[in-house]
Amino acid sequence: MLELRGVSKVYGGGPTAVHALRDVGLAVAAGELVAVMGPSGSGKSTLLTIGGSLEDATTGQVVVGGAVLQGMSKKEKARLRRRAIGFVFQDFNLLAGLTAAENVSMPLELDGTSARAAREVAMTALAQLGIEDRAGHFPDDLSGGERQRVAIARAVVGERRLVLADEPTGALDSVNSEAVMRLLREISRRGAAVVVVTHDAQLASWADRVVFLRDGRLVDQTAAPSGPESLLASGPRPPA
């Protein structure tokens, strides 16, 4: 669903040039939840903005749902983002003057869906996240956990197949953070490719795969998780 092929990103030039990403190769399949970890300044957020077409790679290729981003016009990229890519940010980025339902339906309406149809789809997304009863409330009237659920509903509404989340649990407590990760996992299980940038190992451990960035390079990744069977067993393990 998302593929980065030899992607590099350089800001500025000459001796002061900053190499944010260096020859990064990453493929995220539909139905997969991938976490990106790394210290501050390692290129995590840049990877997400380039994968989401918000920024262009300096070199290399980015492919979203089979479409190569290089060579697309700004208008085409904006359309791709509205239709195929959902973003979840640390500070939620909800519009204060719109209700929860309006925040969720807005991208669909911008893409030409009628207001009524967009609202129906938005209500379905809010119901899936368990907050349909808060649809008419404005962001300021919602708790932190509810605001983040609205932000996730907005990211997945419609036919979005790629969800990109940058520190999506923000300042939420650990139980609410876990709820957010459960939702992102569920969304991936329904067929979306989900990429979560985080510095938090507990959140990353919800992912099918964790990749590690250092100085703009993808240096390592976890193997496919082995079975949890032996972890909590108190007695001897059964013979193989």
Add this chain to the structure above:
Amino acid sequence: MSVRHALLALLSEGPKYGLQLRQEFEARTGEVWPLNVGQVYTTLQRLERDGLVVSEDGEDGPQKGYSITADGARALTDWLQTPSADAQPPRDELLIKVLVAVQVPGVDLHDVIQVHRRHLIELMQRYTAVKADAPEDDVALALVVDAELFRIDAAVRWLDSADARLRRAPRAAAGRPAAPARKAPVGRLGAVSR
């Protein structure tokens, strides 16, 4: 804690005497792990028997010199890069591995840290999968799993912090005690007791 591998790490810098090895070991582990002379010589004899170090000819004693062999260097690298086999890795083992790695020439500290970080996060993925697959109302299970996750998370955070700290510190400063290597160390713990 592996005295064996700590001595190999010290010898990876070049040949050293038995007494010198003991002094440098204590100085570089913050004098938190005192060694007695007998431990040092017994360990050196075993290392020599296993072909991991060679000694100079001559009588045994504090001035007898030892050097690491190619097999010894390989054994050291393998140990540094091997995560604990236990499901519950002791954090002290991580600490000593990182402390030892700091002083081994040619070892990429960040690679050593990353091997252990990846191993711990893979372990966390397995615990989280237990929680994710359990019914949401199984609070007891969630509490047990959370206890493990928070414990492992603490080790990962320590590795992150060590990584950042070592990145800022020049390697020589990170790996060397302030006092000259041959001088008897008078460290934080020793100074109090003398």
